[in-house]
Amino acid sequence: MVILVNLKRYLKCQSPTLKLMLPSDVTLTATTTPSTVMFVLKYYSLGGVLPPELVKLPYLRLISLLGNRFSGQIPGELGNITTLTYLNLEANNLSGTVPSDLGRLVNLQSLILSSNRLTGMLPVSLAELRNLIDFRISDNNFSGSIPNFIQNWRLLSKLEIIGAGLQGPIPSSISLLRNLTDLRICEISGPAQGFPLLDNANGLVTVVLRSCNLSGEIPAYIWQKRDLLLLDVSFNKLVGGISRDIIGRSLRYVFLTSNMLSGDIPDSLLIEGATIDLSYNNFTWQGPDSPTCRPNMNLFVNLFKSSLSGNPLQDILQCTRDAKCPRYGCSLHVNSGGNELRVRENNHDVLYDGDASFDNGAGSFHTNTKNNWGLSSTGDFLDDNIQTNIYVASLENSTNLPSLYTTARLSPLSLTYISYCLQNGDYHINLHFAEIQYTNDTTYRNLGRRIFNIYIQGQLVKKDFNIEDEVGIGRPLVVPFNASVVNHTLEVRFYWAGKGTARFPKRGRYGPLVSAISVNPISKRCSIGGKKKMVTYVGFAIMGLCLLMIISAAVWWKWFSKDNTRNYEDFQGVDMKTMSFSLKQLKTATRNFNPTSKIGEGGFGPVYKGTLRDGTIIAVKQLSSRSRQGNREFLNEIGVISCIQHPNLVKLHGCCIEEDQLLLVYEYMENNSLASALFDSNKSRTLLDWATRFKICVGIARGLAFLHEESRLKIVHRDIKATNVLLDKDLNPKISDFGLARLDEDEKTHVSTRVAGTIGYMAPEYALWGHLSYKADVYSFGVVALEIVSGKNNNKYIPNNDSVCLLDWVHFHFSKSLHFFHTYFNVAFAKASIPIYSN
Structure with missing residues (x-):
């Protein structure tokens, strides 16, 4: 009984709230009666040194102290617990050498010492552990070679030596371990050697021999x-x-x-x-x-x-086949692990491409064909117990970090960004980092160490790079480099060399992590990424080009309206200034416009899902060139959307004018339209919680704010409705269908003789008298917002004695202090959020 009291006193000193929990069928006494005893204290973040009093527990079979903050040396007294079959000291802060006394644990089946700070050579006495089945010593700082005495462990099933500090070669005696099922030996230095002899291990399931020379x-x-x-x-x-x-x-x-x-x-x-x-x-x-x-x-x-x-x-x-560069750029900006993001830098906005939409794969390569860059990722987070590979990280809680640093892309092994079709010359590279997965609290989690190497153009520029050592946890860091491009490609590679820890704060949080990459030319001659004056020139040039395109479209339409019997050849006089696809390409992508590829019906024709030869998934809108309205929309869409870019506006990849076909090629939106998510049958409808609906409202508002105020061309959309808001994979909204859009000239109200839009969404002053301004879009947005909140379809609203339209219905309920939220919501929560929403 004295033994139990002393242990409780020890544990109380280390963690006042902790109680010693033992199985009901286990009694700790000082008697000589055999009893199976397990001493398990996992993930309690206990500190101090390991208690040598453990040796006084009779017949102890299992010790697991995984995930604590124990420091100091492993007590040699543990070697006296000869009944021990399982010893797990993984993920602590232990140092010093492995005591030779552990060689007396002849019944030991599992010895797990990974993720500590152990040093020295493995003691020869471990050769006596002939009953070992599981031996793991990764993430340590041992010295010497992999010992030849492992041949004594004939029952061994799992052997893990990753980044342990040991040198090669792998001993040839490993061929005697016939029971191996899981072999992992990585990051060992030493002379070159042939492939180890594993032909006798017929039950192998996992073989990892990475960076073994x-x-x-x-x-x-x-x-x-x-x-x-x-x-x-x-x-x-x-x-x-x-x-x-x-x-x-x-x-x-x-x-x-x-x-x-x-x-x-x-x-x-x-x-x-x-x-x-x-x-x-x-x-x-x-x-x-x-x-x-x-x-x-x-x-x-x-x-x-x-x-x-x-x-x-x-x-x-x-x-x-026959890959060629359509043009040569001179900059690259990628928001790693995040979506497209506009960042203010050097007094002007810079648009960072996002890579969050790239499919996660343990071995994958994806390209952004629009801006000519790609991403290669290698490796799988072993033992993370997660079937799907998720190689992006984000901060879930509010933070003071700039948006560029709240997401990151990571990789278990190797992560490469490649910019191709780049002008040759000298470039300035900024690599952006922020450690957003580790903690700086007092738990065992803050023992995590992320260490990786950085290569640029194949040259090692940073060895054993540690974000936390450079700047701490949760703080932004920019590391600058210069590099030369001589073959139109720039390669930045991040590589995990097995150093650091692989078990903190939990399995699957190690390897390289990067928040963003920005590349700009050092030479002032490049028009992209130069000084403010050059950017201004480029901006005016683009603005002029866009105006010219829209004027050309208007002139063409005026001419076309005189004779609406002309076919597609009439388009050849108009310079579209966007990527051109052949009809054959789009037929192949959509399987000849197969009905099974049809994903929707636009105002001027059907929309099909397609896949290009490079794997890019697209949406193809098909219009008829014999339709005057379709021709007008086709030209207007190209003239407007090809000149503007924003995360909440749908991207236009290009177009096709061939035979009697007018085709627009957009980025593919995985979750179809907002109308589909809100109003489709329960079986197919996407469930949108309040936080998601709020996010969608904010996203639409941001897209409209860009059109009305931030874009060089001030644009009124004229047809904002739920069917014209598309949702991507992450349910981010993107405004689409600019076929009815108009320039908002000098912010003055424009009187239109041709009112266009959708009944029920048009502002009264525009629908009745043709007075058009950006406020018409704001009114339409309000109707969509009411649809999002109430879950009711404005187009299908049935009048009754209390109200004749959705707006009237909401006003009636509001005046009677009745809630008008969708039944899916927690009403109290939604009401509390409305003031934020309405601001």
């Missing part, structure tokens, strides 16, 4: 392991090809990046549902007809720089 070929027997699920041999010096005799159909993850592998990619590797990373190798070039480039395959294949074709652009854009 392996040379030679991958042995054929590896591809014949029937239970093999994951193979990672990236960042080595392996040569040769991939065996065509792949028997293991369980294989789901294959990481071969950064080797010197060559030859063809066998079809047997392309298993449905698999993730395969072939980047940075010398494989045969994968053209558009190659098996790896087949459309609609249910697998991820990263082909970024997987071959050397002699065409640098083609090596980046695999699956593309």
Whole structure:
């Protein structure tokens, strides 16, 4: 009983609120009666040193102190608990050497010491642990080589040595470990060596031999392991090809990046549902007809720089025949892990592209074809118990961080941003960071250390970079570099070399993390990203071009209205100034406008979903060139939306004028229209909680504010309604359909002889007398906002004795102090939010 009292006193000193919790069938006494005892204190953030009193607990079988802040050395007295079968000291702050006394734990089956600060060589006495099944020592600072005595652990099933500080080579005696199912040895230095002998381990499920200085070929027997699920041999010096005799159909993850592998990619590797990373190798070039480039395959294949074709652009854009640069740019701005964002820099607005919409994949490559840049990500967060790979991070709580730093992209291993079709010359690069996943509290979580390397143009520019060491937690950091571009490409790569911790604050939060990247030319001669004067010139040039396009469209329409029997050839006199698609391209993308690809019906024609050859998903609006109204909308849409960009306005990728077809190509919106989300049948309707509806309202307001006040061209949309607001994957709203838009000249009220819009959404002064100003859009927005709040469809409102329209209905309920919120909401919460909403 004295033993129990002393332990309780110890625990009380370290954590006043903690009580010692033991199973009801376990009694701690000082008797000699055998009893199974477990001592488990996980994730309590306890500090101090490990209590040597543990040795006084008789018949102790299991000790787990995972996720605390214990410091000091591992007490050698633990070696006296000879009944111990499980010892887990992972994720603490222990230092010093591993005591040789642990070699007396001859019954030990699991020894887990990862994520500490242990040093020195592994004691030879550990060779006596012949019953070991699980041995893990990652994230430490050991010295010496991987010991040859591991051959004594013939029962070993899991061996994990990642970033532990040990040197190679991997001992050949590893071939004696026939029971291995999970082998992970990474980031070991030392001489080059061949692939370790693993042919006897027939039950292998996971093999990770990353950055082990392996040379030679991958042995054929590896591809014949029937239970093999994951193979990672990236960042080595392996040569040769991939065996065509792949028997293991369980294989789901294959990481071969950064080797010197060559030859063809066998079809047997392309298993449905698999993730395969072939980047940075010398494989045969994968053209558009190659098996790896087949459309609609249910697998991820990263082909970024997987071959050397002699065409640098083609090596980046695999699956593309005769890749050429349509133009050469001289800047790059990416909001990593976030959406498109406008940032004020050097007294002018800079638009950062977002990459949050890129599909997350353990081995993936995505491109932004509009601005000519791409993203390659490699690796899987092992043991995070999450089936889906989510490689973006964001701050959920309010913060004083600038918006650019509230999101980030991360990777378990390697993350590469590539800017192609870039003007040759010297560039200034700013890398933006903020540690938003770790904490600076007093719990075990603040022991986390994120350490990675930074490469620019293949050269190591930052080794063992640690954001927290540079600036702390939750604070912005900008790291500047200069680089030269000589082949029209700029490559920035972030690589996790196994250092730091992989268990803090929880599994799956390690590896490189970046908030944003900005690249601008050093030379003043480049028109993009130059000084304010140059930006002003460019701005006026763009404004003039947009005005010219709209005037050209107006003149053409006036001419066309005289004879509405002309066909598409009449468009050839108008310079569209936007990307042109061929009808063949769009027929292929939409499967010849297959009815199953139809996703909606616009005011002037159907809308189809399509997929371009490079994998870009698009929406194609089809109009008839024989329709006067369709022709007007077609020209107006191009003339207006191609001149403006904003996160809450839909993007126009391009157009097609061919045969009797007028086609507009937009970015694809995953969640269709706001009307669909609000009013479709319950079975297909997207459930929008109050926070999401509020976000949608704010987004629409921001888009209108840009059109009315912030854009160089002041524009009145004239047809704001729920069907003209589209929702992306994250339910962010984007205003669409600018076919009826007009310039708002000098902010004066314009009297229109042709009133256009949708009944029920038009402002009275415009609908009755044709008085048009930006206030007409504000009125329409108000009607949409009432639809969002009430869940009622203004177009389908049925008049009654109390009200004749939705606006009348809301006014009636408000005057009677009755709520008009959708029944889905918590009414009290919605009412409390209305003052914020109405401001």
